[in-house]
Amino acid sequence: MTVxxxxxxxxxxxxxxxxxxxxxAGEDIQxxxxxxxxxxxxxxxxxxxxxxxxxxxxxxxxxxxxTSKNYPTRNKLEQLNLTPACHPEYQYKTEFQSHExxxxxxxxxxxxxxxxxxxxxxxPNGSRFILSTNDKTIKLWKVKEHKVKSVKEMNPNRFVSxxxxxxxxxxxxxxxxxxxxxxxxxxxxxxxxxxxxxxxKDIHDMIADQDxxxxxxxxxxxxxxxxxxxxxxSDNSDGETFISADDLRINLWNLEISDQCxxxxxxxxxNMEDLTEIITSAEFDPLxxxxxxxxxxxxxxRLVDMRQSALCDHSAILxxxxxxxxxxxxxxxxxxxxxxxxxxxxxxxxxxxxxxNLKLWDIHKCSSPVAVFKIHEHLRPRLCELxxxxxxxxxFGCCLSADGLHFATGSYSNxxxxxxxxxxxxxxxxxxxxxxxxxxxxxxxxxxxxxxxxSNLTRDFFRHGNEHSSLDNNETSxxxxxxxxxxxxxxxxxxxxxxxxxxxxxxxx
Numbered sequence: 001m002t003v004x005x006x007x008x009x010x011x012x013x014x015x016x017x018x019x020x021x022x023x024x025a026g027e028d029i030q031x032x033x034x035x036x037x038x039x040x041x042x043x044x045x046x047x048x049x050x051x052x053x054x055x056x057x058x059x060x061x062x063x064x065x066x067t068s069k070n071y072p073t074r075n076k077l078e079q080l081n082l083t084p085a086c087h088p089e090y091q092y093k094t095e096f097q098s099h100e101x102x103x104x105x106x107x108x109x110x111x112x113x114x115x116x117x118x119x120x121x122x123x124p125n126g127s128r129f130i131l132s133t134n135d136k137t138i139k140l141w142k143v144k145e146h147k148v149k150s151v152k153e154m155n156p157n158r159f160v161s162x163x164x165x166x167x168x169x170x171x172x173x174x175x176x177x178x179x180x181x182x183x184x185x186x187x188x189x190x191x192x193x194x195x196x197x198x199x200x201k202d203i204h205d206m207i208a209d210q211d212x213x214x215x216x217x218x219x220x221x222x223x224x225x226x227x228x229x230x231x232x233x234s235d236n237s238d239g240e241t242f243i244s245a246d247d248l249r250i251n252l253w254n255l256e257i258s259d260q261c262x263x264x265x266x267x268x269x270x271n272m273e274d275l276t277e278i279i280t281s282a283e284f285d286p287l288x289x290x291x292x293x294x295x296x297x298x299x300x301x302r303l304v305d306m307r308q309s310a311l312c313d314h315s316a317i318l319x320x321x322x323x324x325x326x327x328x329x330x331x332x333x334x335x336x337x338x339x340x341x342x343x344x345x346x347x348x349x350x351x352x353x354x355x356x357n358l359k360l361w362d363i364h365k366c367s368s369p370v371a372v373f374k375i376h377e378h379l380r381p382r383l384c385e386l387x388x389x390x391x392x393x394x395x396f397g398c399c400l401s402a403d404g405l406h407f408a409t410g411s412y413s414n415x416x417x418x419x420x421x422x423x424x425x426x427x428x429x430x431x432x433x434x435x436x437x438x439x440x441x442x443x444x445x446x447x448x449x450x451x452x453x454x455s456n457l458t459r460d461f462f463r464h465g466n467e468h469s470s471l472d473n474n475e476t477s478x479x480x481x482x483x484x485x486x487x488x489x490x491x492x493x494x495x496x497x498x499x500x501x502x503x504x505x506x507x508x509x
Contacts, residue, residue: 088508
């Protein structure tokens with residue numbers, strides 16, 4: 001992205017695509033099912049979601065998946081050209097329990113299992129890795145999609161060939177245990193299959209859950225390095241290291257070494273009474289492995305170069321802005337605290353979110369942001385009320401497109417706010433997650449039995465959409481209990497995944 005006349009662009013036309021885990025009207029949302037982290041992998045074909053119950057749920061891209069190995073005919077290609085492109089579609093893939101409740105006996109403190117952050121790591125040899133963290137412990141998970149071997153390859157002595165399938169001598173307890181004997185991932189047993197005995201343990205483990213074709217394993221556990229709650233993790237472009245940040249320190253880790261880390265930022269004063277600011281977010285530069293940025297509760301962003309010194313907090317470029325025309329009050333520093341920062345894909349720009357505004361920064365121009373998008377200016381008269389009910393401390397996330405020209409963040413009433421740089425409109429587009437036009441009433445009115453997590457609805461209940469769902473910003477009616485805090489932008493397409501309560505909503509443009 002370059003700032004100038006060439007960067008001026010029209011606002012995107014956003015449309016609703018999918019929702020997972022939406023609750024039926026009147027159904028209570030349990031705290032453990034509320035989504036607390038979202039992240040795409042580098043390709044955008046996989047989406048990971050973490051919740052307050054310590055679980056990680058993975059979705060995979062479906063609409064681009066090639067399910068046939070046959071080359072299309074010319075007539076089919078012509079038909080495809082005439083057919084409008086379908087909207088992006090994801091499907092549930094797998095889930096696992098990442099963190100469990102813990103108890104710190106030294107501090108007599110119970111540690112929640114809630115997932116604070118999720119990051120996909122560089123995936124060599126086709127393997128995918130996920131970093132997930134709660135307040136104190138970071139874990140590295142290997143999530144490798146395994147291509148199921150043909151039954152003949154697994155145990156050639158047990159099966160014989162037929163015209164369309166290999167006949168097995170194994171019996172299964174239910175229709176769900178049937179899988180096909182064709183090479184590939186989605187298998188269907190022929191109805192006339194002769195079955196006798198119980199399959200071997202290896203085969204049974206493989207087919208016990210036919211929609212789960214991923215193996216996940218906890219590779220590393222990075223613990224006992226933070227005295228305060230972890231608020232950020234960020235993987236490095238070198239594919240070997242990552243950082244973790246809490247209120248006062250940022251640590252540098254090697255992915256292969258879990259029992260040692262290096263403290264590169266330390267803001268803890270010798271006397272805690274002299275503490276004036278804390279770290280709120282940290283992010284590696286997407287291209288340069290030696291550069292990282294971190295934000296503070298005073299509204300500052302510091303850009304540091306790890307080559308300067310072992311302890312990087314004294315050699316930083318400071319991005320800051322002073323509101324000279326507005327008198328300071330008790331709430332000035334609270335609403336200036338930055339809750340999230342993100343680099344543009346070229347590393348030139350940083351998007352930041354504080355309580356009131358979304359700001360775009362050019363790292364070559366430190367004195368003021370390039371653009372400011374007002375989010376909660378209409379709530380300024382209600383700051384006392386927001387302070388009394390702790391809403392003023394809500395941490396809203398932000399994200400930006402691959403070209404760095406479009407930005408998104410969340411607000412109250414489950415509103416998703418989207419902006420375009422240089423579009424001429426400071427209001428942007430507002431969409432309320434969960435309020436979808438032309439939606440049909442739910443036929444089911446009874447409460448569903450709760451299963452393990454977000455996937456209790458994803459396997460048999462999710463909706464599609466293709467209607468534009470923007471609405472006017474209603475400043476008079478604000479639901480402070482419904483807040484859209486977490487969202488992520490697809491790394492190469494104009495597609496946003498956002499969370500409202502236990503629901504995962506996907507929009508595209």
